[in-house]
Amino acid sequence: MSSESISQSINVVHPITLSHGKNAEVWDTEGKRYIDFVGGIGVLNLGHCHPRIVEAIREQASRLTHYAFNAAQHSPYIDLMQRLTAFIPVDYPVSGMLTNSGAEAAENALKIVRGATGRSAVIAFDGAFHGRTLATLNLNGKVAPYKQKVGTLPGPVYHLPYPSKDNGVTCAEALKALDRLFSVEIDVNDVACFIVEPVQGEAGFLALDVEFAQALRRFCGEKNILLIADEIQSGFGRTGERFAFSRLGIEPDLILLAKSIAGGMPLGAVVGRKALLDTLPKGGLGGTYSGNPVACAAALATLDEMTDANLQAWGAQQEEAIVSRYQAWRRDKISPYLGRLTGVGAMRGIELAHADGTPAAAQLSQLLALARDAGLLLMPSGKSRHIIRLLAPLTTEAAVLEEGLDIFAACLARLD
Template sequence: MSRETISQSISTVHPINLSVGKNAEVWDTTGKRYIDFVGGIGVLNLGHCHPRIVEAIREQATKLTHYAFNAAPHAPYIELMGRLSAFIPVGYPVSGMLTNSGAEAAENALKIVRGATGRTAVIAFDGAFHGRTLATLNLNGKVAPYKQKVGVLPGPVYHLPFPSRDNGVTCDEALKAMERLFSVEIDVEDVACFIIEPVQGEGGFLTLDIAFAQALRRFCDDKNILLIADEIQSGFGRTGQRFAFSRLGIEPDLILLGKSIAGGVPLGAVVGRKALLDTLPKGGLGGTYSGNPIACAAALATLDVMTDEHLQAWGAQQEAAIVSRHESWRARQLSPYLGRLTGVGAMRGIELANADGTPAPQQLAQLLNLARDAGLLLMPSGKSRHIVRLLAPLTIEPAVLEEGLDILEACLAKLD
């Protein structure tokens, strides 16, 4: 199958062509089966072709396939926003808008905070990833490959160290960096918002330090700065609860949603304090396809399945299996390159490092190839692409999860 008509600037991790998927398994066009620990990069928390979601798509497709909400409202959009508002675990009235993607949610959040605060500066974090559109590129805490050759980016945006037990940056170090930022680089009165991932995705599944998160919330309240939580990858049960910010003991002002919101159908959202979402004038928010009826139907079915009981059980099962295996591998010294386990819940990364602690990206590349040949799809992450991120569907059958971990174990043992 020729790929000559596809831009060569699009990078792919695995040189295969997929054709069929069912829960945590996929098959390529040659009929080869793979266990999927990529999950569409966090999109498929409920697996490939979940029957409830497929049925919702089919039913909606017989009623209304599209209408632009800015032209005339439709029932799926209205129902979904009501359900989403109830699903967000915060104590304030929630309002929001639907988008086509997580990056589009981030873009609209920037418009909202500018309108609400009259300020323009944004503080993001090292290792962050918030999208590939022009404004979100500026938020990303990594140059290659996202910012290369694209010229001057919209701003002003500043970056701080991301404090986490997974990268060795402490709460005090991050707070001192923040103190320096406002002493040397920018007046705090010019800052509209901080944007942060409760668990960094592209950054390597690094969990945000709880003490820092709470200090940041207090700082934002004191300085009238808004706090945006990017839950695009960590949300909808990935960490074993609805959203990862709950473990931090804080409530963000705005929350970015996407990926697993609709079982694989393109959809995103920005939700938060109603007063903020109502700041811009009529027509300031919207989009032709934003909140497409079929995507809304898929998201409604997703929420039907994502009960707290299910999320906790799925997350606990997957976390226990991964943590147990990793502890066993370390105890047995399975591989000299096997490093730490990052992340929380079912959002886990496995670091590959050399004996001196430096990243081992070449071994990770080798691992991806070995695993694919053996029937397991994996995805890299981290600044040096040295952390394997595990994103198997939360609904993966226990036997399939164990089979995938068996393959991962065998491949780790072969690294050289």
């Protein structure tokens, strides 16, 4: 990081400075073009500067740039919540609140479940990522770098193995760990909620085991424990559906939203069963900037574009391109470090591993630099920082997507 005015505790993956972008392409201040497979870490499912979103921002900015909804209501907040709650694919009455970020959505969800259940314990999963605020840090299933040097974290929080075909943890193993947890660590009657990502992001795009998800939903219902689905990265079409929990055949009680909700504007939400959202006393929820009018206008324009037909078409096109190219790379043996393909839909990770299956973290770092020099931006993930997570906009033009995958393959073949 070049500026001494910026905290050196912020880590930047790519040592470049961006100037502008359009859909899946960005340019740095030196004029160099890059294909963007990072997408603001999952924020830009509709790409950079989508014309409909830009116009909505401009129009709203000329009318009302801000008002604290706790002080007086404004139309963009009301209109968005009506549209957003209708967009949630569940059978129960939905309500919610807007926040500034995903972490803030998670924090408010914790308040809601405490108020609704009278309990405080939370169960999360190994490899999870739910935010960088103090309470969400303890939910994360990874110590370095998030939990280092920050002292005692809010709790109590317990973690279970995350079962997925992508990490080799089975449903049976996770259920056995669940049984042990309640036999050894905590009384089940003290647990307020489980919080789970239908597809883990930070861990390398690991898709939750369907059998386990359904068993967990039944368990929560039997024990009066709430189930929170963190759809902050997996939501808004990334898996080819509105939200990834639909593929699991379950309905969570609360859903956390952010990232691609508003085309790049800072916005999040916690939505779910209306009875839960109405539990806390008046004034128990809210925030000065939560549901800013300009961000709400951007989100309304985003929802206009996210029809089921569009999401399915975009997801299928991108999934087919990624999977077919990956299979060809495996068949042609273009690199000894090409490992598994993780995830579902267009939410895909590509693992780099040695022949014995151990993570090839050094080669991933090399790949990041080679690809950047060749005009492609990539994002690392995984416990050992050995999985590339592909987050190109869903709206990426076919030719640009193929160009990016060509660069990826060429750089992969060059790894030492």
